[in-house]
Amino acid sequence: xxxxxxxxxxxxxxxxxxxxxxxxxxxxxxxxxxxxxxxxxxxxxxxxxxxxxxxxxxxxxxxxxxxxxxxxxxxxxxxxxxxxxxxxxxxxxxxxxxxxxxxxxxxxxxxxxxxxxxxxxxxxxxxxxxxxxxxxxxxxxxxxxxxxxxxxxxxxxxxxxxxxxxxxxxxxxxxxxxxxxxxxxxxxxxxxxxxxxxxxxxxxxxxxxxxxxxxxxxxxxxxxxxxxxxxxxxxxxxxxxxxxxxxxxxxxxxxxxxxxxxxxxxxxxxxxxxxxxxxxxxxxxxxxxxxxxxxxxxxxxxxxxxxxxxxxxxxxxxxxxxxxxxxxxxxxxxxxxxxxxxxxxxxxxxxxxxxxxxxxxxxxxxxxxxxxxxxxxxxxxxxxxxxxxxxxxxxxxxxxxxxxxxxxxxxxxxxxxxxxxxxx
Amino acid sequence: xxxxxxxxxxxxxxxxxxxxxxxxxxxxxxxxxxxxxxxxxxxxxxxxxxxxxxxxxxxxxxxxxxxxxxxxxxxxxxxxxxxxxxxxxxxxxxxxxxxxxxxxxxxxxxxxxxxxxxxxxxxxxxxxxxxxxxxxxxxxxxxxxxxxxxxxxxxxxxxxxxxxxxxxxxxxxxxxxxxxxxxxxxxxxxxxxxxxxxxxxxxxxxxxxxxxxxxxxxxxxxxxxxxxxxxxxxxxxxxxxxxxxxxxxxxxxxxxxxxxxxxxxxxxxxxxxxxxxxxxxxxxxxxxxxxxxxxxxxxxxxxxxxxxxxxxxxxxxxxxxxxxxxxxxxxxxxxxxxxxxxxxxxxxxxxxxxxxxxxxxxxxxxxxxxxxxxxxxxxxxxxxxxxxxxxxxxxxxxxxxxxxxxxxxxxxxxxxxxxxxxxx
Numbered sequence: 001x002x003x004x005x006x007x008x009x010x011x012x013x014x015x016x017x018x019x020x021x022x023x024x025x026x027x028x029x030x031x032x033x034x035x036x037x038x039x040x041x042x043x044x045x046x047x048x049x050x051x052x053x054x055x056x057x058x059x060x061x062x063x064x065x066x067x068x069x070x071x072x073x074x075x076x077x078x079x080x081x082x083x084x085x086x087x088x089x090x091x092x093x094x095x096x097x098x099x100x101x102x103x104x105x106x107x108x109x110x111x112x113x114x115x116x117x118x119x120x121x122x123x124x125x126x127x128x129x130x131x132x133x134x135x136x137x138x139x140x141x142x143x144x145x146x147x148x149x150x151x152x153x154x155x156x157x158x159x160x161x162x163x164x165x166x167x168x169x170x171x172x173x174x175x176x177x178x179x180x181x182x183x184x185x186x187x188x189x190x191x192x193x194x195x196x197x198x199x200x201x202x203x204x205x206x207x208x209x210x211x212x213x214x215x216x217x218x219x220x221x222x223x224x225x226x227x228x229x230x231x232x233x234x235x236x237x238x239x240x241x242x243x244x245x246x247x248x249x250x251x252x253x254x255x256x257x258x259x260x261x262x263x264x265x266x267x268x269x270x271x272x273x274x275x276x277x278x279x280x281x282x283x284x285x286x287x288x289x290x291x292x293x294x295x296x297x298x299x300x301x302x303x304x305x306x307x308x309x310x311x312x313x314x315x316x317x318x319x320x321x322x323x324x325x326x327x328x329x330x331x332x333x334x335x336x337x338x339x340x341x342x343x344x345x346x347x348x349x350x351x352x353x354x355x356x357x358x359x360x361x362x363x364x365x366x367x368x369x370x371x372x373x374x375x376x377x378x379x380x381x382x383x384x385x386x387x388x389x390x391x392x393x394x395x396x397x398x399x400x401x402x403x404x405x406x407x408x409x410x411x412x413x414x415x416x417x418x419x420x421x422x423x424x
Numbered sequence: 425x426x427x428x429x430x431x432x433x434x435x436x437x438x439x440x441x442x443x444x445x446x447x448x449x450x451x452x453x454x455x456x457x458x459x460x461x462x463x464x465x466x467x468x469x470x471x472x473x474x475x476x477x478x479x480x481x482x483x484x485x486x487x488x489x490x491x492x493x494x495x496x497x498x499x500x501x502x503x504x505x506x507x508x509x510x511x512x513x514x515x516x517x518x519x520x521x522x523x524x525x526x527x528x529x530x531x532x533x534x535x536x537x538x539x540x541x542x543x544x545x546x547x548x549x550x551x552x553x554x555x556x557x558x559x560x561x562x563x564x565x566x567x568x569x570x571x572x573x574x575x576x577x578x579x580x581x582x583x584x585x586x587x588x589x590x591x592x593x594x595x596x597x598x599x600x601x602x603x604x605x606x607x608x609x610x611x612x613x614x615x616x617x618x619x620x621x622x623x624x625x626x627x628x629x630x631x632x633x634x635x636x637x638x639x640x641x642x643x644x645x646x647x648x649x650x651x652x653x654x655x656x657x658x659x660x661x662x663x664x665x666x667x668x669x670x671x672x673x674x675x676x677x678x679x680x681x682x683x684x685x686x687x688x689x690x691x692x693x694x695x696x697x698x699x700x701x702x703x704x705x706x707x708x709x710x711x712x713x714x715x716x717x718x719x720x721x722x723x724x725x726x727x728x729x730x731x732x733x734x735x736x737x738x739x740x741x742x743x744x745x746x747x748x749x750x751x752x753x754x755x756x757x758x759x760x761x762x763x764x765x766x767x768x769x770x771x772x773x774x775x776x777x778x779x780x781x782x783x784x785x786x787x788x789x790x791x792x793x794x795x796x797x798x799x800x801x802x803x804x805x806x807x808x809x810x811x812x813x814x815x816x817x818x819x820x821x822x823x824x825x826x827x828x829x830x831x832x833x834x835x836x837x838x839x840x841x842x843x844x845x846x847x848x
Contacts, residue, residue, distance in 0.1 A: 074816050077830035078823055080757075081775065104816060111814045295761045295773065321830055335762070337719045342766055349719065351505065390539075392498050392532045399502055406501035406745055409833065 003033040003420035006046055009054035009383065011038050012401045013061050013373040014361045017305065020353035022397040027051075028059055030379040033420030037375040054383050057414055058400060061371050062122025062380030063325035064363035066285035067222070067264040067314025069127040070138055070151075071096050071105075073112035076318040080293045084228035084319075087294050089161070092318075096129045096154075097163040105134035113141045118410045119324045122380040122418045123148040123367055125222055125262055125285075125314075127195055130154045130166055132179045139183060143190040146423030148367065148380070152195025152222055153179045157206045165201075173209035180217060189419065192217075194259075198224040199235045199248045207252040214259055220366075221254050225263035225273075228296045232268060244273040246282075256280030262366060264314055265290075266304070267297045274307060283310045283366050286358065288331040290319030298339040301332070302347040305354075312363025313355075329355035329405050352402045383415040384408060427457040427844030430470055433478035433807065435462050436825050437485050437797040438785045441729065444777035446821040451475075452483055454803040457844030461799040478807050481838055482824060485795050486546025486804030487749035488787035490709035491646070491688040491738025493551040494562055494575075495520050495529075497536035500742040504717045508652035508743075511718050513585070516742075520553045520578075521587040529558035537565045542834045543748045546804035546842045547572040547791055549646055549686055549709075549738075551619060554578045554590055556603045563607060567614040570847030572791065572804070576619025576646055577603045581630045589625075597633035604641060613843065616641075618683075622648040623659045623672045631676040638683055644790075645678050649687035649697075652720045656692060668697040670706075680704030686790060688738055689714075690728070691721045698731060707734045707790050710782065712755040714743030722763040725756065726771040729778075736787025737779075750832050753779035776826045807839040808832060 007030070011023040021038075029036035029046050036046065072092060079091040099105045116124065126142070126149050128135035135153040142149045155172045156165055166172040180192055194214045196202040202210075214221060226232055226245050235245045242248040246269065249255040255263075257280050264285040269277065277284065286301050304311055313328045314320070320328065329352075336350040350358075364371020370378045388411065389403050404412065416424035435450040445462075453460035453470050460470065496516060503515040523529045540548065550566070550573050552559035559577040566573045579596045580589055590596035604616055618638045620626040626634075638645060650656055650669050659669045666672040670693065673679040679687075681704050688709040693701065701708065710725050728735055737752045738744070744752065753776075760774040774782075788795020794802045812835065813827050828836065840848035 077813075077827045078819075081773075108816045111816065115814075292758045292761055295765045297765050298762065334716045337716055338722065338759070338762055338766075341719045341721050342762075349505075389501075390535045392528060392535065395502075403501045 004031045004049055006030070006042065006049050006051040007054060007059055007381065007383070008051060009057050009059040010397050010400070011059045011373065012397060013038070014353070014357040015372065015374060016361070017354060017357045020356055020398065024397055028373055028381065030417070030420050033379050035373045035375055035377045035379050038373050054414070058384040058386060058397070058404065060382050060384065060401070061360045061364070061373060062382050062416065062418060063120045063359050064312060064367065064371055065121050065124040065315050065323070065325055066262055066283065066312040066363045066366060067287055067316050068124050068323065069317060070109060070112050071099050071129050072318035073115065073323070074108045077321050083295050084231055085234070093161040093164050097161065099129040099131050099134040102133050102137060105131070105137055109138050109141055113145050116147060116323050117145045117424065118413065120382050120408065120413055121147070121323065121325050122382070122416065123364070123370060125149070125193065125366065126151045127222070128153055130156055130164060130172070130175070132175050132182070135179060136182055139187060139190045143187045146189065146418050146421060148189045148418055150191045150193040150220060152193040154195050154197050155206055155210060156197045156201035157203050159200050169203050169206035169209055172206050173213065176210070176213055180213070192219060194219050194221045196223050196254065199245065200231070200238060207254060211253045214254065220260040222262045222264070223249065223254070225266050226268045227265035227291070229268060244270070244276065246273045246276045250276060250280065256282035260366065264316060265296065265299065267291055267299045274304060274309065278307055278309055281310065283312060285314035286311055286332060287314040287316035287320055288335045289321055289328060290316035292331070292335060293321060294319050298335045298343065300339070300344065300347055301336060301350065310362070310365060311358055312366060313359045324409070325359045326405050326408050329359045332358060352405055356401070356405065379417060379420040381417040382413060384412050385414040386412060388412070428455045428473055430454070430466060430473050430475040431478060431483055431805065431807070432475060433481050433483040434821050434824070435483045435797065436821060437462070438777070438781040439796065439798060440785070441778060441781045444780055444822065448821055452797055452805065454841070454844050457803050459797045459799055459801045459803050462797050478838070482808040482810060482821070482828065484806050484808065484825070485784045485788070485797060486806050486840065486842060487544045487783050488736060488791065488795055489545050489548040489739050489747070489749055490686055490707065490736040490787045490790060491711055491740050492548050492747065493741060494533060494536050495523050495553050496742035497539065497747070498532045501745055507719050508655055509658070517585040517588050521585065523553040523555050523558040526557050526561060529555070529561055533562050533565055537569050540747050541569045541571060541848065542837065544806050544832065544837055545571070545747065545749050546806070546840065547788070547794060549573070549617065549790065550575045551646070552577055554580055554588060554596070554599070556599050556606070559603060560606055563611060563614045567611045570613065570842050570845060572613045572842055574615045574617040574644060576617040578619050578621050579630055579634060580621045580625035582627050583624050593627050593630035593633055596630050597637065600634070600637055604637070616643060618643050618645045618678070620647050620678065623669065624655070624662060631678060635677045638678065644684040646686045647673065647678070647688070649690050650692045651689035651715070653692060668694070668700065670697045670700045674700060674704065680706035684790065688740060689720065689723065691715050691723045698728060698733065702731055702733055705734065707736060709738035710735055710756060711738040711740035711744055712759045713745050713752060714740035716755065716759060717745060718743050722759045722767065724763070724768065724771055725760060725774065734786070734789060735782055736790060737783045748833070749783045750829050753783045753829050756782065776829055780825070780829065803841060803844040805841040806837060808836050809838040810836060812836070
């Protein structure tokens with residue numbers, strides 16, 4: 001019953017893509033870790049619950065990061081002078097190889113977990129490295145943080161550096177099974193996710209083995225799709241029989257359908273590939289900072305939304321610079337404006353409300369019912385103090401939220417609840 | 425003599441566009457408010473000066489904002505759903521009209537000055553509003569802050585809202601002369617600059633009068649150029665006799681030459697216009713955040729640099745979101761990558777070192793010798809503490825500076841010197 005209480009404050013959340021709902025000085029009820037709704041007046045049925053009044057502060061759902069690489073947090077903001085494939089070889093693979101050393105992993109992952117915990121995100125879908133021990137350590141640390149996460153031990157059995165690449169498809173699959181056995185039943189808020197890095201680093205044999213493991217355990221899947229033009233050309237060479245990059249996953253059953261799947265990026269997915277994404281119910285993790293930093297391009301998010309694709313946002317650290325999903329919302333709006341101006345006048349820019357939806361409810365759907373305060377949603381909430389964002393104007397609640405999206409950092413986070421537990 | 429001292433720390437500054445120079449644990453000498461140079465070992469001649477040791481902290485030149493609208497700080501981060509001309513009519517002009525009320529101006533400008541003071545910028549070139557009293561108040565407040573600024577009372581005698589537009593060219597010119605008389609000899613660090621808002625808001629008669637005032641006082645000039653395509657079309661209609669938007673200033677003698685001039689934006693300047701910018705020695709204030717936020721486009725900065733144009737950076741608040749020039753450097757790098765990817769593969773992306781140059785020495789040249797630590801430069805320095813930017817890696821000094829450009833906020837500013845005076 002300690003997960004039943006009432007919060008009072010200025011409440012703002014998405015009800016759908018088009019409706020950013022605000023309730024000034026409203027009541028947000030948590031019952032057994034789930035939202036029982038938002039009210040202008042507190043219904044009698046909830047008057048017995050403990051109430052915390054946050055005054056003029058703002059309460060929003062926790063933000064949800066659909067794509068982040070935990071081991072890359074160590075070099076965020078550095079080495080962004082290359083495109084994807086060279087960037088992986090030059091910066092990423094040498095850094096990820098270090099996570100074989102568990103003491104290095106402990107130090108680096110502590111920084112990562114601390115940073116996400118003190119920010120506005122409450123959930124994340126995470127790439128670890130190929131290393132089983134370091135991945136388990138990361139999951140232990142994330143569980144201790146109180147965040148809700150899905151974490152993937154990465155699979156790579158070709159085209160990586162020798163110190164990172166796994167010995168064989170069989171060794172990679174075996175390590176994955178060992179990892180899943182080790183963590184079985186261990187966590188409340190931390191879940192495994194099958195993680196073939198991307199087509200260029202996984203042989204057909206490995207993909208088949210991962211499908212077997214995925215189906216056996218009923219696990220979700222995450223990977224990368226159509227991020228960079230050279231990458232797409234390479235996939236064509238590696239998989240001459242595939243109709244598209246997406247199809248190269250799909251022919252192994254690792255592309256949605258019964259297996260809940262996130263594909264990060266989809267910057268260059270054409271009509272056929274986006275049809276397949278739609279048919280299979282695959283989630284698109286839009287990573288605008290990363291797509292800018294490593295010169296990938298600007299994904300046609302307006303087109304995807306109009307087509308009915310499921311879209312959320314990803315920080316993609318260290319391709320992306322910031323873990324805070326506020327910064328990713330801001331970036332999503334910014335690049336959508338440049339796309340409209342410079343690439344396609346049909347793709348109208350994203351509004352603040354739309355970006356807010358993508359970073360909460362849009363990504364939240366991958367976790368089930370998360371990212372909103374409508375009744376029945378899991379109770380993730382962030383309380384924001386925006387008094388440092390001065391203005392001589394009378395700002396509406398929506399204006400205040402727009403300013404938070406633009407400017408908030410960890411100083412603005414006053415409290416944070418995940419599944420009804422206060423973690424900050 | 426209190427403006428002669430030595431600072432010790434990790435020193436980083438641009439020597440030119442291509443060379444970002446670092447001296448770990450070096451000595452930076454200030455003599456009478458100017459740099460006497462940076463040294464690995466302190467020369468005997470300076471050993472008698474007081475020395476402040478900043479340990480492992482980083483010391484860089486103060487950052488220089490070539491274009492900001494002080495009265496727009498109040499609504500930064502809001503109302504960015506329109507393009508330039510509608511944005512001006514809907515958000516900007518109604519807000520600027522409020523500065524007729526001196527008490528409103530006092531409240532709003534206090535927020536603005538406080539924000540810039542606590543950030544990394546030491547100098548700025550500032551648009552005020554048309555109002556003489558509020559402009560003088562702003563100059564008083566900026567002088568008190570210790571920052572070095574050029575501030576312009578804005579001139580507008582057409583196409584503005586009735587509550588903002590000045591009565592006539594003659595009234596606008598007379599107000600400008602009164603303003604200059606009022607402030608004559610009043611400040612040490614605050615200078616007037618002639619500020620026709622842009623061609624659409626200034627009649628030919630006003631432009632001629634401003635040229636007379638400019639020449640009489642030997643003042644610099646600031647305005648806007650080729651920001652938005654609709655704006656450019658409008659200027660063509662208003663000035664059928666001009667060869668280009670730039671030429672519409674030039675035919676009044678308000679475009680460089682003997683009059684030091686900044687033109688903000690230059691997003692769409694063609695070959696002829698950029699030739700004229702080069703010939704007249706006009707400074708380009710590149711405002712990448714603003715050009716993104718109000719959908720103007722991405723200026724071809726690589727082309728301008730290769731052509732030999734003088735380029736600095738501008739925050740252009742409230743078209744831009746942030747006053748910190750670090751954020752503008754970051755944005756300049758980001759949009760240059762998208763331009764290279766999506767618009768013109770000849771315009772290679774800006775490096776961190778190049779963006780750092782633009783935000784220090786590039787803009788600094790407009791103030792004379794500012795923006796570097798080479799001998800003879802005015803002594804503006806910012807001391808940065810980056811201990812909150814954790815990493816398990818051994819970072820070089822250049823890496824640390826790259827991370828500061830990406831992530832620093834006011835918490836990282838440990839001390840700030842302007843013209844040899846410690847203001848923070």
